[in-house]
Amino acid sequence: MSYKLFIPGPVAVSDKTYAAMTTPVVGHRSPDFVELYNAVQPGLQKLFYTKDPVYISTSSAWGVMEGALRNLCRKKVLNCMSGAFSDKWNDVSKRCAKDAGALKYDWGTPLDPEDIRKELSTGEYDVITFIHNETSTGTMNPIEEIMAVVREFPEVISVVDTVSSFSVLPIKKDELGIDVMLTGSQKALALPPGLSLISVSQRALDRAKELPDRGYYFDFHEFQKNHEKGMTPSTPVIPLINGLRSKLGDIEAEGVENRYARHHELNELVRGWVRQHGFQLLPPEEFGSRSLCCVRNDRDIDLPALNKTLKERYQCVIDGGYGKIKGQTFRISNMGDETKETISALLDQLTEILGEMGKL
């Protein structure tokens, strides 16, 4: 049975995107591939707000998140941790045998730029990682304030995960001084998983030259060398790049500002429903994500049962919480191609089923 995903990634993929993915594969060293690679660059650079290239990695975002550490950290990395994915980044740092500092917060608490300043002031660090939008907790960190602090430390290279905020709202890489900004395909771009995008500053490329063991598959200089030829270091996941080209066309047609406004409006719609029914977001309202709502399950709702009914009756699913807050929260995504109609319909369905369950 086919059903629609309102989980915070992967999200629903349009028929148009699937059709684009069936474009016959070409040789990845052929002029036809170069044409495809170069065709997606301007749209990507626009969404990254950068003059730097945007490399295409055949991997999930974790590949380039690990790769960034191997490319950049000679001394010590500061991992800002406030959810499942940012916590894990610290673990991954250690698994790459990097000296890794942990700036820890409770899940759902936004990062505090002053804490970051204090840590970086120790002079111990040459890399910082943080996640703009913690998908596990639906928390959006104050990226402008954080980057203002990071820019005070010229030795520190910044690696920012925008996996679930990219293309939801503007994230101005060059203006903010982000060195490495990365995202994945299966969130707001509404592509299937399997492709990640990463844009790397000259500063970060220079740093990478100092790392003798950065490997090959995620090596920034291999990406750059091949980028200059309109290619990728290894055989890329061509169907998803065809999907990406199609999606960038959709975004251009919609208008990127309209797209941001739509995501904001849909997010407000969900937040309104949350308030109306006396629920609460996990994070403080002003730090709530614009990609999804992570809602506290303070009524002992049987989330698997809710999802079962939703799936059987309406052929769609939401998310029942991630990691250590599974069951204690539920998450509703408003990423991708959703509309006022589709989100309103979902909210009505939730109201109906939660009502039947005696939870409203």
Added chain:
Amino acid sequence: MSYKLFIPGPVAVSDKTYAAMTTPVVGHRSPDFVELYNAVQPGLQKLFYTKDPVYISTSSAWGVMEGALRNLCRKKVLNCMSGAFSDKWNDVSKRCAKDAGALKYDWGTPLDPEDIRKELSTGEYDVITFIHNETSTGTMNPIEEIMAVVREFPEVISVVDTVSSFSVLPIKKDELGIDVMLTGSQKALALPPGLSLISVSQRALDRAKELPDRGYYFDFHEFQKNHEKGMTPSTPVIPLINGLRSKLGDIEAEGVENRYARHHELNELVRGWVRQHGFQLLPPEEFGSRSLCCVRNDRDIDLPALNKTLKERYQCVIDGGYGKIKGQTFRISNMGDETKETISALLDQLTEILGEMGKL
């Protein structure tokens, strides 16, 4: 313009496979994904001739080729080198800061098991890498004889790239004592690129435990831990796994022995054409690949011009040589879903065009 690939990967993908790839994406932590993951295991284990799990990596084969080094090499790796890809593996070893020995041959020369015995007898090595079928030179190495030698050295973990021989002929992982066997999606499996498959022995898993810096994305133990739950460590390229499921069904329907026989027959058809027109394979006949023919261009054929005509007149392309033998060789793939009819048609087209070019 759409055209058919007779290059040695990516190869032509069937409409049925493309259709399977448009199966709606499911959540990668959902029971529906577990069902998909578990559904492909038996077919994969059969093709790998193994009782070990077959992990699914969202990457090209280079990802797991690099990952294997990071998982396994504590002391020194012996890279057997005889073509573009096996040469590069040595370079990749060094980029992972591994001590790497180079057993070098001229391109097109098969590996000599006696040389391998001599090298391994030094006691310096704890890992060996070799490529079963060097795609760049169309050379198939004597895997049985090589593995007989490798088995004499219990400390040495074997990593065998079967990227362009997998499913072309039987490669019996367990029987040969191969520790790590890997392949990619875009060769004889006739899927698009973006997915690699890797099967790892208990011996290799035990070794990996000794490596503190093996990272996360390609960590064998992460693959194993998630495999036990019917999942992958990171968000996987689900459309290609749906394609893989469909293709394993095709292979089951054809019968794997029939599939091997078909690849052999088609390869013989191309070799017959090569002989008939007085061409020569690059490697010695008995070490010629069964996946493709790499033919010496000893007549100064303008290969780009040949391919241009082939593409315009017949909507297909062959390959004009790879790396340092580009232009000096051409390659014709018989991998994937090709038939006597499609290969014969291609050979007739080549005869016609080469005749017009005055090269026959």
